[in-house]
Amino acid sequence: MAGSETVGTLIAGDVIAGEPPKGDLSGKVALVTGASRGIGRAIAVALAARGALVGVHYNAGADAAQETLAAVRAAGGDGFLIAADLGAPQAWDTLADGLAAALAARGLERFHILVNNAGVSRRMLIEEVDEAEFDRVLQVNLKAPFFLIRRLAPLLADGGRIINISSMSTRAAFAFSPVYAPSKAGLEALTRLLAVHYGPRGITVNAVLPGATATDMNPVSRDPKAREATAKTVALGRVGEPEDIARVVAFLASPDGGWVTGQMLDASGGQRL
């Protein structure tokens, strides 16, 4: 250890003897929901590149999930696939059973990092939303993480991480997100209270709030005019790439992120500040 000070006085660059290198996730097992494409795929690759064994969850995108697994391996890591439709009743049981089986096949009992990333969004005004659409968005974006966390908590190692992917649309008004933004606001409320609930087990619970990010979900990935207009609302002058978000998640998952809990971490490049 550099000096004999307590941890609270350590500064960047200090090295603690016996601690793993910064960002080292070797020996850790992660589950990333919605990892077949977009931000989830980038998160899976980032965690694998830091040494984690990664469960790549998907729904409709079986081929895309295989591509994620190939990218995970190309990054020097390894992983496994789990399918589950989080819009279906009891989907969390399917997903949890798949994770438990994958762990057992490797002689493991616990995992360490849960990233609730799967999400759905459709541009609609409140007048266009029917009950089925409301229920669909709430189910995937809020109900599924709620029950998945509860179901997986016994399998999550003490000292583990829960990272929920929210959205900066919870702090700025987007008229076309009348169900999506409230679903993410609920996820943030859940994040804060679960940080307290799981704190005694050393488990951190945080939310990452991307801004406009170039994925299938966001028109900025298809429409150059939308991309340009949106970039003008971002302090750093561009829209986000999935890897921008993945690096923030990797930080929270890493040993360096261990003193951060119950936080809503905006990762939007300063959109609509």
Ligand SMILES: NC(=O)c1ccc[n+]([C@@H]2O[C@H](COP(=O)([O-])OP(=O)(O)OC[C@H]3O[C@@H](n4cnc5c(N)ncnc54)[C@H](OP(=O)(O)O)[C@@H]3O)[C@@H](O)[C@H]2O)c1
């Ligand atoms: N892109 C943005 O601008 C942006 C901004 C703020 C927040 N976010 C959040 O970031 C997260 C990732 O979004 P993204 O942009 O990467 O979206 P995306 O490219 O549309 O990918 C969505 C992912 O979620 C999975 N998914 C969707 N419906 C599902 C269901 N019913 N059951 C299981 N999995 C399902 C998809 O799996 P399959 O393809 O296999 O079905 C896919 O892997 C979401 O929570 C989103 O709300 C995105």
